[in-house]
Amino acid sequence: MAKQASARPVVSRRREVGDTSARSLLMTVLGEFVLPRGRPVWTSALVETLALFGVEEKSARQALARTAAEGWLASERVGRRVRWALTPPGRRLLTEGAQRIYDFGSGERAWDGTWLVVLVSVPETKRDLRHRVRTRLSWAGFGSPEPGVWITPHTHREPEALAVLKELQLADGALSFTATYGALGSEAAMVARAWDLSEVEERYEAFIDGFTGLHPAPGDPTLHALTLLVHEWRRFPFLDPRLPPELLPPGWSGARATALFHDRHAHWTTGARRRWEELQD
Secondary structure, eight states, X not given: OOBOOOOOOOBOSSOOBTTBOHHHHHHHHIIIIIHHHOSOEEHHHHHHXXXXXXXXXXXXXXXXXXXXHTTSEEXXXXXXEEEEEEOHHHHHHHHHXXXXXXXXXXXXXXXXXXXXXXXXXXXXXXXXXXXXXXXXXXXXXXXXXXXXXXXXXXXXXXXXXXXXXHHTTOGGGOEEEEEOOOSSSOHHHHHHHHOOHHHHHHHHHHHHHHHTTBOOOTTHHHHHHHHHHHHHHTTHHHHOOOOOGGGSOTTOTHHHHHHHHHHHHHHHXXXXXXXXXXXXX
């Protein structure tokens, strides 16, 4: 029997279920439907789509207002109705995000065994700055086996690390170099200390369990399924450092999850966008 979408929680500003907030769902909808359409969208279409996830109308409108206040959306009144268009910064943000989401897991490079190592020291007292360094370098695929030490097998990401450290005003005191692993300890142990791959694999397994065998009916169920698919997948570029196969545990589920995402996205996009267009009337 085909699986139906899981129960839809009520999401509001004060009550979020997991990472599924009205604000984050709105960004998923904007990137998946508004960005490629290239035209303004009515408030009602956004509110109705978020309602598929149990988001109350008040919370949906608050999410729109916050997103506009941040400069990603601009509103226009047409008679008694309001429509929303992406601003140039909003379009750039979502275009970059879409590229990261849809390119994630494809075009893997062969690894020559070289590591990029970045050394950056942040005092314990500057907790907020330490958190920002960890967040930004983790997003770039770096792991930290020891405080102040950041590593990645993707040596081409050095410019990205440099940009992060310049922005945080830490570049002048940082060091970087490339190297191969030496004779002390083991590479596998270093990887285990730098990244929690067990947590990433659990997320992949949950994704696979959630979308394997899911066959939504036309209309709202397909719109809901595609939005949820992209919303869940967009977290993985942050969670998964995309290590070369030789550094991963046996039977790594990331490849299966990637194939499932692209397969379901290809099957559901036409129906979801057809329903999205119907909401524009």
